[in-house]
Amino acid sequence: MTTEKRQTLNADKRKVIADVFQSHFEDNSKYKKQHTDAITNYNLMREQAKVKMNDLVRFHQPQEDVDTIRRMIGKYNDSGGDLHHDNCFYVQSDTPRMDKDYNGNPKQVYDEVQVKFDADCNFLTSYYRDELKAKGIDADYDVRVDHSGKDRNPTYYKAETNVRNYLGFGGRNDESGNKLYHKDEWENDFKIWVIGTSYCHSRQFQTKDYEWFNKFKSAQENVIMAHQNLFAYVERKMEKLRMGLKSYRYFDQAKELADKLGVVLNESVLNESSSMALSIYSPTNLADLLTDEVEQTREEKIAIAKQLLREQQSVN
Numbered sequence: 001m002t003t004e005k006r007q008t009l010n011a012d013k014r015k016v017i018a019d020v021f022q023s024h025f026e027d028n029s030k031y032k033k034q035h036t037d038a039i040t041n042y043n044l045m046r047e048q049a050k051v052k053m054n055d056l057v058r059f060h061q062p063q064e065d066v067d068t069i070r071r072m073i074g075k076y077n078d079s080g081g082d083l084h085h086d087n088c089f090y091v092q093s094d095t096p097r098m099d100k101d102y103n104g105n106p107k108q109v110y111d112e113v114q115v116k117f118d119a120d121c122n123f124l125t126s127y128y129r130d131e132l133k134a135k136g137i138d139a140d141y142d143v144r145v146d147h148s149g150k151d152r153n154p155t156y157y158k159a160e161t162n163v164r165n166y167l168g169f170g171g172r173n174d175e176s177g178n179k180l181y182h183k184d185e186w187e188n189d190f191k192i193w194v195i196g197t198s199y200c201h202s203r204q205f206q207t208k209d210y211e212w213f214n215k216f217k218s219a220q221e222n223v224i225m226a227h228q229n230l231f232a233y234v235e236r237k238m239e240k241l242r243m244g245l246k247s248y249r250y251f252d253q254a255k256e257l258a259d260k261l262g263v264v265l266n267e268s269v270l271n272e273s274s275s276m277a278l279s280i281y282s283p284t285n286l287a288d289l290l291t292d293e294v295e296q297t298r299e300e301k302i303a304i305a306k307q308l309l310r311e312q313q314s315v316n
Contacts, residue, residue, distance in 0.1 A: 007251035024263040035226040042219045085119040090199035093210040117190040126227035174266045
């Protein structure tokens with residue numbers, strides 16, 4: 001009777017196993033749903049905000065006034081006036097509240113909120129977290145550090161560069177200039193012609209819907225917060241898991257733990273070649289591999305394989 005040889009673990013195999021556990025912790029977490037819901041809610045409010053903002057701007061700056069200035073610019077060039085195609089607006093309450101100035105004297109104040117339809121890198125990193133992770137890019141690089149003033153290591157800056165380049169905030173390798181990055185999509189998604197310069201804060205649009213626009217701004221912030229909460233929840237579990245995996249010498253020990261937690265873990269996940277075979281069987285990813293102008297990196301290929309393996313395991 002032969003004894004089946006036990007699969008020995010090393011650092012790389014422990015990392016692969018840890019990734020499987022992490023995916024399980026995320027996918028079965030209420031924080032994952034909260035992150036998805038936050039994005040969905042923001043998307044819905046964004047579409048409403050476009051309509052409300054267009055109505056608000058055109059109320060204060062009628063289209064006929066914009067057309068008049070455009071004709072004046074056509075006739076007198078820069079002396080004809082200022083028009084700007086804007087995606088940034090300051091919305092102001094239409095009812096003042098009493099406050100005090102620097103000398104303690106009472107004064108009327110109008111609350112205001114900045115509403116932007118483009119997006120910074122921080123927000124887009126949270127918004128496209130799943131997409132970035134599927135590409136093998138560390139979308140959690142920034143929420144992983146404590147920002148207490150400690151020096152960040154080279155891994156942080158490498159991940160930051162990868163994220164920024166992918167989203168369109170960093171270096172661009174597209175020689176044709178035709179590639180549309182996420183940054184570009186958001187900048188050009190919604191713009192309104194406004195009377196004035198490009199300086200967003202040079203104009204405030206008063207409205208009775210101020211509180212609604214304030215909630216819209218909060219909806220954007222909630223996407224980032226949900227991302228932070230999701231990472232914090234999973235990372236607390238992963239810290240304990242990684243410590244435990246270090247003490248495991250064999251795969252069957254990790255398998256026993258996985259079974260107790262309801263995590264689908266098969267020995268084939270340790271075989272990179274079998275994982276890559278799964279990616280070839282996917283028409284979508286096979287098409288990507290055949291049409292990509294730039295050869296995928298080893299990390300991208302492994303990330304695709306892991307995702308496909310998780311999908312197959314969820315079906316089984």
